[in-house]
Amino acid sequence: MFEFFRKLFGYASEADSPTEKPKSEKQVGEKQASEPAPAPVQASRDEIKVSPANGATRYVVLGGGPAGVIASETLRKMDKTGDILLIHGEDGQPYSRMAIPYYLSDMIDEAGTELRKSPGHYQDLGINVQHGWVEGVSPDAGNIQMRGGQTVPFDRLLVATGASAIRPPIDGLDLPGVHACWTIEDARNIVRLAEPGTHVVLLGAGFIGCIILEALVERGVKLSVVEMGDRMVPRMMNETAGNMLKRWCQNKGVNVLTSTSISKIEPSEGADGEGLLVDLDNGEQMPAHLVVIAAGVRSNMGFLEGSGIKTDQGILVDKFLRSSHPNIYAAGDVAQGPDFSTGGFSVHAVQPTAADHGRIAAINMAGGNAPFKGSLVMNVLDTVGLVSCSFGQWQGVEGGEQAERVDENAFKYVNLQFEGDHLVGAISLGRTDWVGVMRGLIQTKVPLGPWKQKLMSDPHLIAEAYVARAGT
Numbered sequence: 001m002f003e004f005f006r007k008l009f010g011y012a013s014e015a016d017s018p019t020e021k022p023k024s025e026k027q028v029g030e031k032q033a034s035e036p037a038p039a040p041v042q043a044s045r046d047e048i049k050v051s052p053a054n055g056a057t058r059y060v061v062l063g064g065g066p067a068g069v070i071a072s073e074t075l076r077k078m079d080k081t082g083d084i085l086l087i088h089g090e091d092g093q094p095y096s097r098m099a100i101p102y103y104l105s106d107m108i109d110e111a112g113t114e115l116r117k118s119p120g121h122y123q124d125l126g127i128n129v130q131h132g133w134v135e136g137v138s139p140d141a142g143n144i145q146m147r148g149g150q151t152v153p154f155d156r157l158l159v160a161t162g163a164s165a166i167r168p169p170i171d172g173l174d175l176p177g178v179h180a181c182w183t184i185e186d187a188r189n190i191v192r193l194a195e196p197g198t199h200v201v202l203l204g205a206g207f208i209g210c211i212i213l214e215a216l217v218e219r220g221v222k223l224s225v226v227e228m229g230d231r232m233v234p235r236m237m238n239e240t241a242g243n244m245l246k247r248w249c250q251n252k253g254v255n256v257l258t259s260t261s262i263s264k265i266e267p268s269e270g271a272d273g274e275g276l277l278v279d280l281d282n283g284e285q286m287p288a289h290l291v292v293i294a295a296g297v298r299s300n301m302g303f304l305e306g307s308g309i310k311t312d313q314g315i316l317v318d319k320f321l322r323s324s325h326p327n328i329y330a331a332g333d334v335a336q337g338p339d340f341s342t343g344g345f346s347v348h349a350v351q352p353t354a355a356d357h358g359r360i361a362a363i364n365m366a367g368g369n370a371p372f373k374g375s376l377v378m379n380v381l382d383t384v385g386l387v388s389c390s391f392g393q394w395q396g397v398e399g400g401e402q403a404e405r406v407d408e409n410a411f412k413y414v415n416l417q418f419e420g421d422h423l424v425g426a427i428s429l430g431r432t433d434w435v436g437v438m439r440g441l442i443q444t445k446v447p448l449g450p451w452k453q454k455l456m457s458d459p460h461l462i463a464e465a466y467v468a469r470a471g472t
């Protein structure tokens with residue numbers, strides 16, 4: 001299964017995928033803020049070492065996630081002499097948040113989450129990786145302001161600062177034992193508290209919530225999931241699929257409550273030493289050693305306030321991923337980029353989009369001319385052994401048609417959404433073999449011709465339709 005996800009979600013190579021865990025000591029830290037917390041102060045922190053001006057273009061990349069790392073590498077390919085400064089806002093080496101669940105499941109250690117594993121990788125490419133926290137951007141002056149007051153000049157700037165976990169307005173969210181699951185520091189806290197047999201409450205059963213759910217089950221905790229929507233993954237799947245997923249998790253021993261909210265979290269001295277009491281809006285209370293918050297994410301762009309850079313849900317960019325200022329680009333979870341399905345602009349907070357954005361933005365920053373075709377909404381989950389996915393406009397489009405087949409007992413489901421004779425969206429549950437063909441048919445906008453009616457009668461013919469129509 002790990003290999004399946006690796007291929008889908010684009011670790012660049014075997015060498016860059018999470019590696020098997022060589023046992024090592026883990027560090028423990030506390031964090032309760034909603035934005036990625038600044039790392040403990042280091043000597044280099046906020047004292048960015050800037051190379052002396054030598055006439056080369058000065059590229060500054062904000063953010064050491066996949067968008068920032070891939071952009072820096074692409075900049076080097078495009079511009080052999082440019083000065084590339086990559087500013088990472090957290091401790092340690094740039095890492096992949098997507099690898100955190102494997103760390104939680106004990107499949108990898110912290111080093112296994114690093115995006116690039118060969119020693120000296122960045123140095124060898126002449127990429128200057130520095131730690132620091134950006135607090136402001138002055139587009140016309142061509143500089144950024146760091147925490148601590150330092151200003152760092154740029155000719156071209158890429159903002160790839162990602163997103164952070166939203167903390168809903170619930171009393172008690174700042175108590176020890178309540179953590180988001182977004183940064184490696186969050187993950188360290190969860191590992192410390194989520195011992196086998198402990199009571200854990202997970203707030204949110206969205207895409208990221210379900211990924212965390214899987215990892216928590218693997219840790220052997222007693223898990224309750226509280227989701228305010230009427231089903232699991234309400235923004236990824238329809239009622240049939242979301243409820244099948246709920247039933248599957250319940251069969252695996254997870255207590256899943258939908259249409260339910262957490263109203264308050266209190267400290268408690270339970271008989272079992274749980275430490276927390278979680279109040280639900282249905283009047284029930286749950287003891288917990290740990291509460292994990294997975295209530296969605298928000299783009300990190302607060303530091304652009306007053307800069308004049310236009311923002312909406314994310315930083316507004318054109319099809320070249322250029323912001324409203326000609327020298328400033330944006331990529332990844334912070335960018336509201338071209339949306340393949342709608343033709344508009346959306347934030348698609350997933351790693352494949354971050355990787356594509358990083359590459360395309362860098363090409364354009366270095367003087368290339370690469371329009372981005374748009375990202376396709378694509379979510380694939382393995383939830384305690386049940387694989388589900390949704391693509392594109394899975395909710396359907398106005399005037400469109402749909403076909404579906406459901407086998408509740410076997411936990412198998414497929415739903416296809418058509419606009420004219422094109423497939424524009426799909427949901428599948430309980431099968432992995434259709435993932436590629438669904439994506440292919442939607443992304444290539446293949447006209448289905450006579451296969452449209454065949455699929456309306458039997459959506460299980462999707463692979464045959466792909467073979468017959470691909471390339472037409």
Ligand SMILES: Cc1cc2nc3c(=O)[nH]c(=O)nc-3n(C[C@H](O)[C@H](O)[C@H](O)COP(=O)(O)OP(=O)(O)OC[C@H]3O[C@@H](n4cnc5c(N)ncnc54)[C@H](O)[C@@H]3O)c2cc1C
Nearest residue numbers: 063064065066067089097134161162332333349350351354
């Ligand atoms: C637990 C978990 C599981 C996930 N699983 C999947 C999955 O299965 N599939 C998938 O597609 N996606 C998954 N994701 C989402 C995926 O990780 C993100 O979409 C991806 O990391 C976005 O990359 P990015 O480079 O845009 O931002 P990020 O990876 O968030 O990187 C942002 C960088 O910016 C830095 N930064 C932020 N603010 C500042 C500042 N003010 N100053 C300096 N630096 C700053 C941060 O420290 C970080 O280095 C998962 C996420 C999590 C948390």
